[in-house]
Amino acid sequence: MKSCKKASFLMSKQLDAPLSLTEKLSLSVHIAMCKNCSRCNQQLKQIQNTCRQRHKKEIEDTKPNR
Amino acid sequence: MTSSYTSRFEALRPKLIAFSLLQVQDREHAEDLVQDTLIAALENIDKYEGSAQFDTWVYGILRHKLIDYIRRTKRERERFVSDDHEIDIDSLFDNREHWDADSKPEQWKSPEDLHLRSDFWEVFDLCMLHLPNNTARVFALRELMDLETEEICECLDISEQNCWTILHRARLKLRGCIEKGWFLKGSPA
Numbered sequence: 001m002k003s004c005k006k007a008s009f010l011m012s013k014q015l016d017a018p019l020s021l022t023e024k025l026s027l028s029v030h031i032a033m034c035k036n037c038s039r040c041n042q043q044l045k046q047i048q049n050t051c052r053q054r055h056k057k058e059i060e061d062t063k064p065n066r
Numbered sequence: 067m068t069s070s071y072t073s074r075f076e077a078l079r080p081k082l083i084a085f086s087l088l089q090v091q092d093r094e095h096a097e098d099l100v101q102d103t104l105i106a107a108l109e110n111i112d113k114y115e116g117s118a119q120f121d122t123w124v125y126g127i128l129r130h131k132l133i134d135y136i137r138r139t140k141r142e143r144e145r146f147v148s149d150d151h152e153i154d155i156d157s158l159f160d161n162r163e164h165w166d167a168d169s170k171p172e173q174w175k176s177p178e179d180l181h182l183r184s185d186f187w188e189v190f191d192l193c194m195l196h197l198p199n200n201t202a203r204v205f206a207l208r209e210l211m212d213l214e215t216e217e218i219c220e221c222l223d224i225s226e227q228n229c230w231t232i233l234h235r236a237r238l239k240l241r242g243c244i245e246k247g248w249f250l251k252g253s254p255a
Contacts, residue, residue: 002164003159003164004159008234008238009231009234012234012237013234015237016214017215036171037165044241046180047209047240047241047244051210052209054122054187054210
């Protein structure tokens with residue numbers, strides 16, 4: 001896969017669903033060769049994680065007192 | 067004690083309504099849900115331990131109310147119309163579909179406690195406002211309310227493929243916006 005645009009679709013999709021083996025391979029090969037996409041991949045993951053951390057905190061904060 | 071909380075609620079109310087309007091198109095309903103949230107918060111104020119950020123705690127309550135509302139009304143709501151095509155992601159790439167020099171991802175310096183930084187969430191919320199409505203809605207359901215795409219598709223009656231496309235565009239757009247608005251703005255480490 002040469003296209004960064006197509007790679008970015010897979011980067012996003014893997015945050016929502018497991019990729020097929022072919023998708024996984026073509027994404028990891030692309031990322032290994034492309035600095036921009038490697039960054040983008042990290043950053044999309046980071047955005048999702050940051051939102052998750054906020055949730056986890058919300059849920060902990062809304063737990064009733066024992 | 068309650069009165070000091072009441073004034074904090076009032077300060078927070080416009081933000082809560084804006085968040086609610088993302089998921090509930092009808093303004094009256096959106097405001098009702100916020101009202102319910104404030105009442106629930108007041109009733110449970112003794113459960114708020116003070117360790118949490120007050121705003122986050124109230125947002126958490128609203129989030130539950132919204133998810134509940136979305137699940138309850140999924141059959142009655144009007145058809146979901148995708149608007150993610152309004153986001154131009156083609157311009158992020160050149161004609162070979164490689165990153166364009168102006169939009170390529172830059173190095174981010176991020177503090178460990180990024181999720182606790184209210185200045186980060188302010189930029190994040192502003193960036194969300196730049197997304198088309200229905201796109202922002204799908205993104206919020208997925209990332210801010212933590213629903214699985216399967217459930218989102220069922221609630222909105224769209225295909226998973228459609229959902230992935232919407233999220234892809236939303237994420238690329240947000241990434242660029244957050245980068246310009248926060249990560250490259252010499253954010254305090």
